[in-house]
Amino acid sequence: MINMPQRIKVFLMGLGLILGGWLLVFSSFVGAHSDSVIFEKAKTCQAKLLSSKQSAKYRHQWEKCIRLYQKYVASPEEHPFKEEALFRLTELYLGLSKSSGKAQDLKKAEEKIKEFEIKYPDSSYLSMVETPPKKGRGNISNRQKITLARLRDVRYWSYPDYTRVVFDLSREVTYSQEKQSKPERLSINIDNTQLEEGFDQKLVTIQDGILTQIKAIQYTPNTVRVMLDLEEAADYRIVHFSDPDRVVVDVFGKPEVLGLNRIVIDPGHGGKDPGAIGxxxxxxxxxxxxxxxxxxxxxxxxxxxxxxxxxxxxxYIPLEERTQLANGKQADLFISIHANASPNRKARGVEIYTLGQATDSSALATAARENSMQAESLKSLDSVIRLMLADLSIMKRLDNSLVFADTTHQAFVKFLGKAFDVTDLGVKQAPFYVLMNAGMPSILAEISFISNPVEEKRLASRPYREKIAQSLFEGIQQYILRNSQDSRLQTSNTIE
Incomplete structure (x- = not known):
């Protein structure tokens, strides 16, 4: 046996302790990251489940999504979205109990509601938790004792590729939708709502190539039904807005096959709105x-x-007019360019955003600043995003946006990262208003922190700006190449 000198033994022991410590830190980081991935997978699973009547018929589809949320909620790590995850888990158990009609599923749903109320007694989600149906004549819960909302008006606007219909309401509402074929019709049932006095079954004739007419009726004493008669089968999107409360329905015409030929560039802010200032x-x-x-x-x-x-x-261009331009011109890509800012002057780096629920508190703060909204007010958009994710056509656009964000992120790492010491903050999601109505793959690029003295100096220089432009260009070029490759693959795999 070879005897090592005592100094070498001590060195190796110390090295082992250091490596062990780093391994512990790394495993903790990987664990936290994997939990976030599980949460995103769970949300995607739920969105696909709720958008497919066929999938919702099968118990294993519900249980698959439930297991993902359970895994995230049970994680020992502290995460900012555990409250939302438990709420979503409650929604799934309630949905499963309705689908199966089994007493044990209803009991489990009631247990989850109780667990949620105990853990988060002040949660804003509580008002959205549905009360499970009771057998017999039980007491009506406080959540069921509500004042009926009023549908005050129905308005519409016709655009080249879509028609927008707006329901003006007296307060926030919940609703469901039904799609009917032959004839094609989209019906929106607005819960706990009555027609405004004098409104009485409004009928609006449109005939714009997308919609033929809109009719609003008092479907039941507590439910208003608005029926949109379509020229042909079409994709649609339903979003709720507040201040004032209204439900917006966009019905899309048959898209033209254009390829990626028209690109909209959106430089943020302008005019009276300077944006962030270094x-x-x-x-x-x-x-x-x-x-x-x-x-x-x-x-x-x-x-x-x-x-x-x-x-x-x-x-100065209002946020809503920016995507209206892109939609009206039938653009194929939309990229909004911004410079980041933070109260922490040391904050630095480049990040690419797509539309979605905020991935972390810094993403929420960034969206609040770019939307000119308070972070608390911005949280209301999360419910809007959740509804959008239930729409399969929108999910496809968001998937394409993630691919676009990925190619742009890789381009920044390749071009800007090699020329400058740049912190890579990755691809994130947040409820950016400017991305909400985009009918094409869209991203928002935060190209550096203008609040950081070093990065402000760089942003003032021509070489740095040129390198950023080259990075954005490469991201667009790679997305076009990837999209054309995907098209060729799809064509080659088509069975005649």
Whole structure:
């Protein structure tokens, strides 16, 4: 046996302790990351389940989603979305009990509701928890004792590729939808609602190639039904907004097969809205406009695609008009460019966003700033996002947006990361208003922190802006290449 000198033994022991400590930290990080992945998988599972009547018929489909949420809720790690996860788990148990009609499923749902009320007595989700049906004449719960809302008006606007219908309401409501074929009809049942006095079964004739007419009736004493008669089968999206309360229904016409030929670049802020301002007075609106114009030149020169700018000078454009331009022009891609900011002057890095529920508190804060909203007010959009995720057509667009975000993120790592010491903050999701109504793959790029003195100095320089524009261009180019490859694969796998 070879005897090692005492000094080497001590060194190896110390090295073992250091590696062990790093392994512990790494495993903790991986554990936290894997939990977040489980939560995203659970939400996706639930969205697909609720969007498919066929899947909802099978018990194992419900149990698959339930297991994912249970795994996330049971994790020993502290996560910001455990409250939401338990609420979603409660929703699934209630849904399963309705689907199966079994007493044990109803009992489990009641247990989960009780667990939620004990753990989160002040939760805003409590008002959304449905009371399970009771046998016999039990007492009506407080949640069932509600004042009926009023449907005050039905309005509509026709666009080249979609028709928007708005239901004006007296307060927030819940609703469900039904799709009917032959004739094609979309019916929205608005719960605990009555028609405003004098409204009385409104009928609106449209005939715009997408909708033929809209009819609102008092379907039951406590339910209003609004029926949208369609020219042909169509995709649709339903979103609730507050202040004032209204339900917005977008019904989409038959899309043209265009390829990825028209790209909209949206430099954030502008005019009276300077966006974030650095310590040395550099404004976000000036930086992102310059980067956007550089990106436009790169696309036209190298890809030959049509490029539209939401603004090409220092003017203020409301958020809703930015995606209206993209939708009205039937754009194929939408990219919104912004510079990040934080009260923490040390915060730095590049991150790419797609539409979704906020992945963390910093993502929520970023969305609140870009939306010009308080973080608390922004949380109400999460319920809107949840409803959107239940729409299969929207899910497809969001999936494509994630691919677009991934190619852009990789391009930033490749181009900007090699030339500058840049912190990679990855791909995230948040409820950005400017992305909500985009009818095409869309992302929002936070190109650096203008609040960080080092990054503000870089953002003021032409070489850094040019490198950012090149990174965004490469992300778009790689997405187009990947999309064309996917199309060829789909074509080659088609059975005649």
């Amino acid at each position: 310590q040395n007075g550099l404004t976000e609106k000036e930086v992102v406009l310059d980067v956007g114009l550089r990106l436009k030149d790169l696309i036209k020169k190298n890809l030959g695609r049509e490029v539209l700018m939401t603004r090409d000078r220092d003017v």
